[in-house]
Amino acid sequence: MAFAPISPLTVDGLADRLIHAQLDTGLTIEEIVNNDKQKWNNDLLKRILNVCVYGGIVKLINDDKHFILTESGQMMTSDHPSHVRDLIRFMFGSVLTNASLQFHKIVYNQTDDKVDSFDMFTLLNKCNDKEFLSIYNGAMTTMSIEAVIKLVDGIDFSRFKTIVDLGGNRGTFLAQILKKYSTIQYGIVFDLSPIINEVNNGEEFISREVSNDKWSFISGDMLDFSTIPLADAYILKHILHGFNDNKCLKVLSSIRQANENKKNSLITIFIVEHIIFPEGATSNWQTYGLDMAMAILTDNARERTQYEYEDLLNKTGWKFIKLYPIQAPNSVIEAQFYC
Template identity: 30%
Template sequence: MSSPSFEIVRQFYTIMNGHQKSKAVEVCTKLRIAEHIAPESSKSVGELSKELQVHEDTLYRFMRALTSIGFFHEEEITDTNKTHGIFKHTQLSLCLRDQGVRDIIQMRVSPFQVLSWDGLLNSVKTGISNHQETLNYPNFWEYLKDHKEEEVIFNRSMTGLTNQYIPILLSFSDYSKFEKVVDLGGGQGLFLKIILTNYQNIKEGINFDMKIVIENNHHGEDLDKRYSDQSGDFFVSVPESDCYVLKNIIHDWNDESAISIFKTINKSIRPGGKIYVYDLINDLNLKNEKYPTGWNDLNMLMVCNGKERTLQDLEYLAKESGFKIDEIRRHSTIPNALGLTIFSKI
């Protein structure tokens, strides 16, 4: 067997160094470097080090590393009287000025993510994640209850992701026939608020989540009078409604738990009611694809013992809980993107 080419070796090391790059981006967000460089301007590493109160030479080495993966751009110096180390923004580094993006980054490198993935070998062997071993808790949700800072970052990051998805989700969603909408696991309530803003026909909207989440929700004085927060457990009972929203919820759970959620809804859904399930729809016909579905799927296993499901998987959940799938809607040009699966009671 011949030795691998230089390009193959470099690709290999690029993959294996992924943890270094994610840690560097995390530190960049914690230092808030992106906010110290104006969008259409540039700044020297000397100025940055003084503003950030960090070691100048190490900051320069740090910034140089970030430029190699597309964060910031070091300007070329042709004047020999000028020193190196003038940086400006790229499209990637500009994203770091957004609080929602920073929250997502902090969530992705938080201890619960890192610790959960330490159990990958065991999960490949057994098919499940042993959170008692990796997190010292029975599951991810119990872990969050005792780790308030991570819980706050997690909830804010979910809101940040929702903010990014909203235009796409609304483009293939229709709430014009519903009087009451309940967003199960709706977190800070952003998606429900946007739905209410766009559909005046809705008379009542309930943002339903765990007590620990609802207690931390804070709203402005201009809150829509139709909106309300309600704490509870969707494995036990949910408010009566003619539309339930499950956005990035079902993929958090294994089949047994997902079916239990749907059965709880089955007890309360009004005649003719619908369930709107927003999750990635895993298309197994896309082989060797470069979209992140495979990694999302593994992450759901490691963190939640969940999965990204195929259409057949969703049909199984529907059948086992007394529902049927009416329709699937998804973005027309983005394979394996977040889709909408509409359930109705049999």
């Protein structure tokens, strides 16, 4: 309920109206709603904006009737490069809201797999709703932007010639890698066909001035090894936490199978996730919160400890190399196998 006032700023485009306010005069409620008087409850809208004032999203100008957006509030406009608006719309949208209604059934083991289970991966693979795909892709971009610089700076990617970002969406993480390490020859964003069709304009690469001949988008299914492009290194960012153990094993096996015919080659993967650390880690509060969200969204999906990831890697022939405890809030596990 604490986040309820944010909804009109994003879903109903209120921030897009407030962005046009003069900084020295602001807009009144009547000026904000303009000719839409039948649509808005002006009294409630003012109360909502008052809450947003104390949340640092909206600012009062001159008196208690004129409003402007703060710098944080500007991030909720529809064309802001942070895509924060999409993240909020995704979090409070019908897909996640409806999935959360199943939580009490999950706790009491009352779910019927054929009726109640929810699988985001399956939904995205079959999705024809362009608006939902746009919101989802924007939300994933926001989550990448949050920590991408710390993650890229914390690992040496210069040792690779070709990198594939599996489930890479808009390619935010890969674009930052290519920007920092000019020695990398090529990067590929790999994702489901409905997603690639929506995001392949390369805005994340173009905005970072990465040359057009150094990246591409390829569609496929990471559970089908025949569709996975060959590379020296693969990134799995916020992927495995969305799967149960069996599907994680299939993904890790698929990457190996895709490279089986390569000879005398070292293949590296980087698992980027909210890893559960021993008690006292600063990132654990976020990780445990996200763990509950994953339990709702996908059958037996979860956040994991380093040792749980090591177990999955060992079962699929990968050798654990190193944990990068960046806690940004994500951390990274590196693993390898030799063809």
